[in-house]
Amino acid sequence: MSKPRIGIYGLTSCAGDQLVLLNCEDELLDVLSAVDLRSFVMATSQNPEGELDVAFVEGAVTQDSDLELLRDVRTRSKLLIAIGTCAVWGGIPYLSGRGVPISQHVKVDYSLPGCPIEKKQLLSALSSLIHGDLPLKLPYPVCLECTIRENSCLLQAGEICCGPLTAGGCGARCPSHNRPCLGCRGPSLDPNYQAATKILAKHGYDVEDVHRKLALFSGTNSSKEGRQVG
Amino acid sequence: MKTVVLPRENLEPFLGRIARGHDLIVPKKTGNDVVFDYYQEGCQIALEYRRTLLPPKKFFLPPEEVLFRYKKGQGFTEPEPEVGRRVFFGLHPCDIHALKRLDYVFLEGYVDTYYRRRRERTLIIGLSCLPDDKCFCHSMGTDLVSDGFDLFFTDLGEVYLVEVGSTSGNDLVLTHRDLVSEVVDEAILKEYKTFISTRSDLFVQTLDTSGLSKILTLEWESPFWEKVAxxxxxxxxxxxxxxxxxxFSIYDQVNLDSISGERSRSWTSCLYKDYALVAGGHNFRPSRGARLRQRLMHKHKDFFEQQGVSACVGCGRCQANCPAGIDFCQVLTSLRGDISESAVG
Incomplete structure (x- = not known):
């Protein structure tokens, strides 16, 4: 079996998701020996480009050059994977009113959200792709891992915690340090914005404040669903 | 059943000695919470706790575990089983009943060896409790327990009345016979009777379970489910x-080398959208209401029809921990028509 040809690209973003791969220090040699790396501008100046089996794209589309690169990569790739919340949901660039998730322009075969993405999920996604499978999806909200860690519920305590609306997989990192979830991984599979807004309204929060908080990372999704309440 | 008495001041030495020969699990104070955790010398054992967030099941069905690892040409290897005796101290009657329910699932018919190994190496020491406003074990018939434990401690103030429930429990008592007294006198008996009747007067929450499984069957199509959801x-x-x-979900993860990997399982919930999703993209329970209905149906109807008891033991954890404040007792009562549906949520 020939090694899969991989390309890693960044659009408008902080490059933090690409950095997660570079930070996989113990596994980096194994990764590099298992793939044919055709493009990774952040790591090397030797980028032969050409046809790809899998392209990983970080960042939101905010400008013409983003769109140009994205379309070019899509044309050359069998699979395109969105990495990071900006690419998956629009993330922070969405707040500027110009950034959109890459799925608004091209077909995305798999999404790996996170701000930044989790190393463990990146490596497991890479392993699956090298093997010829699509990676597993994590269908649960942050609350699953939060409850398993036996954290007290911050939402119950009256904080604006986005955990029940947010895709899990981070090990409930923030609530485990007694900080409410900011929703940086973007919406879960089944976010009930109306229920969350109702709970927070009972705790005395202004609906607009809640919407602003929920919209910080979830881009297109929260504005569509969250605004129905009010 | 053999009954002995352990003076209150002897509890700590008793547990301390047990900890020397076993992995001892206790209800441990951590900040404002109480969690079941392994005993360490000097740790604060919560003797009068109400309920833990996670129940004892985490020590028998861990939130996440590797079932086996594989490598091309080398077959499958199961993780080294945990060994050594464990003693799990401080389970309330509801949690002991809950373990018995899990035994139906994991030990009857198809035996789950991972669960069985952990269950077999664990002695259970129960502990009496007083209810708060969320407990409804008395409605579920799980407020008292007559089996499923090796020892059961009832807190009578100065002393614990210790019921011996198994030969292993008896061995523990005999090993530490210098700490217990075999004399259960009239005064202790009186204290016990007072405790039982005082405790039963303290319950606030109730659930009328008569015909509940039938009512649930008849209310399958009710619009009420979507409303609660x-x-x-x-x-x-x-x-x-x-x-x-x-x-639990079972999933395989291949390693970077593409020739080795592992199969794991981890907890999941029927409330999650992908739970009833099958190959081809069909979802048997696409709506949140259908999934909420499933959770209550399985708990109070399906399990009841299969095992003759409800899977619910009335511990009150679901209500105590729901961020939305959904009270399943109220939901079920409402469904019976005993209270106004608008009272829910």
Whole structure:
């Protein structure tokens, strides 16, 4: 079996998701020996480009050059994977009113959200792709891992915690340090914005404040669903 | 059943000695919470706790575990089984009943060896409790326990009345006979009777279970489910904290070398959208209401029809931990028509 040809690209973003791969220090040699790396501008100046089996794209589309690169990569790739919340949901660039998730322009075969993405999920996604499978999806909200860690519920305590609306997989990192979830991984599979807004309204929060908080990372999704309440 | 008496001041030495020969699990104080955790010298044991967030099941069906690893040409290897005797101290009657429910699932018919190994190496020491406003074990018939433990401690103030429930429990008592007294006198008997009747007067929450499984069957199509589900975040906190929710996902993860990997399982909840999703993209329970209905149906109807008892043991964790404040007792009572539906949520 020939090694899969991989390309890693960044659009408008902080490059933090690409950095997660570079930070996989113990596994980096194994990764590099298992793939044919055709493009990774952040790591090397030797980028032969050409046809790809899998392209990983970080960042939101905010400008013409983003769109140009994205379309070019899509044309050359069998699979395109969105990495990071900006690419998956629009993330922070969405707040500027110009950034959109890459799925608004091209077909995305798999999404790996996170701000930044989790190393463990990146490596497991890479392993699956090298093997010829699509990676597993994590269908649960942050609350699953939060409850398993036996954290007290911050939402119950009256904080604006986005955990029940947010895709899990981070090990409930923030609530485990007694900080409410900011929703940086973007919406879960089944976010009930109306229920969350109702709970927070009972705790005395202004609906607009809640919407602003929920919209910080979830881009297109929260504005569509969250605004129905009010 | 053999009954002995352990003076209160002897409890700590008793547990301390047990900890020397066993892995001892206790209800441990951590900040404002109480969690079941391994005993360490000097740790604060919560003797009068109300309920833990996670139930005892985490020590028998861990939230996540590797079932086996594989490598091309080398077959499958199971993880080294944990060995050594464990003693699990401080389970309330509801949690002991819950373990018995899990035994139906994991030990009857198809035996789950991972669960069985952990169950077999664990002695159970129960501990009496007093209810708060969320406990409804007396409605579920799980407020007292007559089996499923090796020892059961009833707190009578100056002393614990210790019921011996098995030969292993008897061995523990005999090994530490210098700490216990075999004399159960009239005064202690009186204290015990007072405790039982005082405790039963303290319950606030109730659930009328008469004909509940039949009512649930008849209310399958009720629009009420979707109405309640409007408030449900489907966060799964009720399932994780439920002592008898046992659903797990199984998944394979290949390693970077493409020739080795592992199969694992981890807790999941029927409230999650992908739970009833099957190959081809069909979802048997696409709506949140259908999933909420499933959770209550399985707990109070399906399990009841299969095993003759409800899977719910009335511990109150689901209500205590729901961020939306959904009270399943109230939901079920409302469904019976005993209270106004608008009272829910």
């Amino acid at each position: 409007q408030d449900c975040l489907a966060c799964g906190r009720c399932s994780m904290s439920c002592p008898t929710c046992y659903c």
